[in-house]
Amino acid sequence: MPTSPSTIRCKRGAGLGSVVVPGRGETELFTLSQSLRDEGTGTRLPSEHWLERYHQVRNQTMDLVATLTPEDQMVQSMPDASPTKWHLAHTTWFFETFVLAPHVTGYLPYDERYGFLFNSYYKRLGPHPSRTTRGTFSRPTLDEVWSYRTHVDNIIRDLLDQGASPEVFRLLELGLNHEQQHQELIITDIKHAFWVNPVRPSYQPGQSGTPVDVEPASMPLLAWFCFDGGLHHIGHDGSGFAFDNELPRHTVFIEPFCIASRLVTNQEYLAFIADGGYRRPELWLSDAWDHVCRNGWAAPLYWEQAGYGWTQFTCQGTVPLRPAEPVCHISFYEADAFARWAGMRLPTEFEWEIAASSLKNTGAAGLNLLESRTYHPRAGSRQTGLQQVFGDAWEWTSSPYTAYPGYRPPAGAEGEYNGKFMCNQMVLRGGSCATPRSHIRKSYRNFFPPHARWQFSGVRLAHDGTVE
Numbered sequence: 189m190p191t192s193p194s195t196i197r198c199k200r201g202a203g204l205g206s207v208v209v210p211g212r213g214e215t216e217l218f219t220l221s222q223s224l225r226d227e228g229t230g231t232r233l234p235s236e237h238w239l240e241r242y243h244q245v246r247n248q249t250m251d252l253v254a255t256l257t258p259e260d261q262m263v264q265s266m267p268d269a270s271p272t273k274w275h276l277a278h279t280t281w282f283f284e285t286f287v288l289a290p291h292v293t294g295y296l297p298y299d300e301r302y303g304f305l306f307n308s309y310y311k312r313l314g315p316h317p318s319r320t321t322r323g324t325f326s327r328p329t330l331d332e333v334w335s336y337r338t339h340v341d342n343i344i345r346d347l348l349d350q351g352a353s354p355e356v357f358r359l360l361e362l363g364l365n366h367e368q369q370h371q372e373l374i375i376t377d378i379k380h381a382f383w384v385n386p387v388r389p390s391y392q393p394g395q396s397g398t399p400v401d402v403e404p405a406s407m408p409l410l411a412w413f414c415f416d417g418g419l420h421h422i423g424h425d426g427s428g429f430a431f432d433n434e435l436p437r438h439t440v441f442i443e444p445f446c447i448a449s450r451l452v453t454n455q456e457y458l459a460f461i462a463d464g465g466y467r468r469p470e471l472w473l474s475d476a477w478d479h480v481c482r483n484g485w486a487a488p489l490y491w492e493q494a495g496y497g498w499t500q501f502t503c504q505g506t507v508p509l510r511p512a513e514p515v516c517h518i519s520f521y522e523a524d525a526f527a528r529w530a531g532m533r534l535p536t537e538f539e540w541e542i543a544a545s546s547l548k549n550t551g552a553a554g555l556n557l558l559e560s561r562t563y564h565p566r567a568g569s570r571q572t573g574l575q576q577v578f579g580d581a582w583e584w585t586s587s588p589y590t591a592y593p594g595y596r597p598p599a600g601a602e603g604e605y606n607g608k609f610m611c612n613q614m615v616l617r618g619g620s621c622a623t624p625r626s627h628i629r630k631s632y633r634n635f636f637p638p639h640a641r642w643q644f645s646g647v648r649l650a651h652d653g654t655v656e
């Protein structure tokens with residue numbers, strides 16, 4: 189049985205950063221985030237499993253930035269977004285701070301300054317720069333950040349080679365899920381940076397044959413799925429990894445409701461715009477209407493009117509707006525106003541989870557997640573089943589991001605991960621085309637302020653009662 193903390197000789201040298209370990213995520217959706225014990229045998233999973241998983245996630249990050257220049261990776265296009273280089277360094281800092289520093293005897297920081305530079309918001313770890321200044325960090329250079337990643341990867345490998353404690357495995361799992369969150373942010377942030385750039389670069393230059401280029405022959409059908417009222421269990425069910433905000437699992441009382449079989453399409457959203465949706469204050473919450481007026485909103489983010497119709501900016505550049513695709517890059521405010529215009533409402537996060545739990549087949553086949561490399565939501569099919577639940581676009585719910593009954597944040601700085609943000613944000617569910625496959629599940633709670641729209645965020649409608 190290994191002991192903790194472990195003693196590792198810290199040295200720089202040939203790294204594993206470029207070693208490609210075959211990923212297992214292509215066919216598994218909900219099972220890659222393993223618990224600390226194998227659920228079938230009860231035996232502790234070997235270090236090889238964790239090393240493989242570690243390199244799969246870390247290599248996936250580097251794969252995402254492979255087409256970006258050092259200049260691209262410096263840009264911070266708005267305060268909410270971060271430079272790619274910062275994401276690469278911050279995710280490494282997370283492993284160094286939460287795994288290596290407390291669990292490797294005599295561990296010396298790679299660079300004393302990085303503890304300040306790449307701390308995002310963990311007040312209990314000390315001061316950090318204002319997030320609005322991240323685009324000014326021309327030093328360390330991108331090469332130096334790569335060296336930092338390689339250094340930490342090497343020590344993690346050594347730690348696992350020597351055998352590590354269950355607590356190390358737990359923190360490693362947290363760090364990997366943290367890095368996966370930043371993988372999605374790398375995509376959404378560089379998309380915004382390229383949108384702000386007047387020459388409008390493409391994240392995927394020369395890509396073709398993806399759903400962006402393919403308009404389905406007909407619009408996806410809309411059906412309604414209705415659920416009885418009563419008591420329902422909500423929250424993580426205990427198998428596999430979950431963030432603290434998905435717990436405790438608890439019981440809620442739900443009135444009967446119906447939820448749409450698919451996401452709202454661009455064509456449906458165009459009808460809202462054509463009906464004066466952005467000019468009718470009666471459709472908007474007060475704070476939302478102030479936002480519309482103050483910012484001159486008249487369409488979703490990345491939409492523009494050209495001589496021949498609407499276009500949208502995508503990770504493949506500017507393309508004609510595809511009517512059958514899900515509307516995306518809308519705020520909670522816009523999702524809520526659209527639902528009111530349509531005579532419907534947004535689902536609560538509990539209703540969404542109940543509907544997602546009803547899916548018989550939650551396999552990854554056909555889902556449009558990060559590994560699909562579309563980086564764009566895909567039109568639904570003409571099948572009448574519940575679809576687009578996982579992937580494509582995050583779905584705004586009417587639920588404020590608050591603690592579940594009995595929630596307690598973890599002790600120490602780790603407790604700052606989720607709990608302190610439970611104010612002034614709304615819950616989104618289901619993942620997007622930029623969410624890694626092994627990262628999403630039915631109990632997953634994403635959260636953003638109601639005005640945010642640079643994430644891949646869309647809307648699914650709901651209504652009270654049952655279908656006549």
Ligand SMILES: [Fe+2]
Pocket residue numbers: 278308366370
């Ligand atoms: Fe982070």
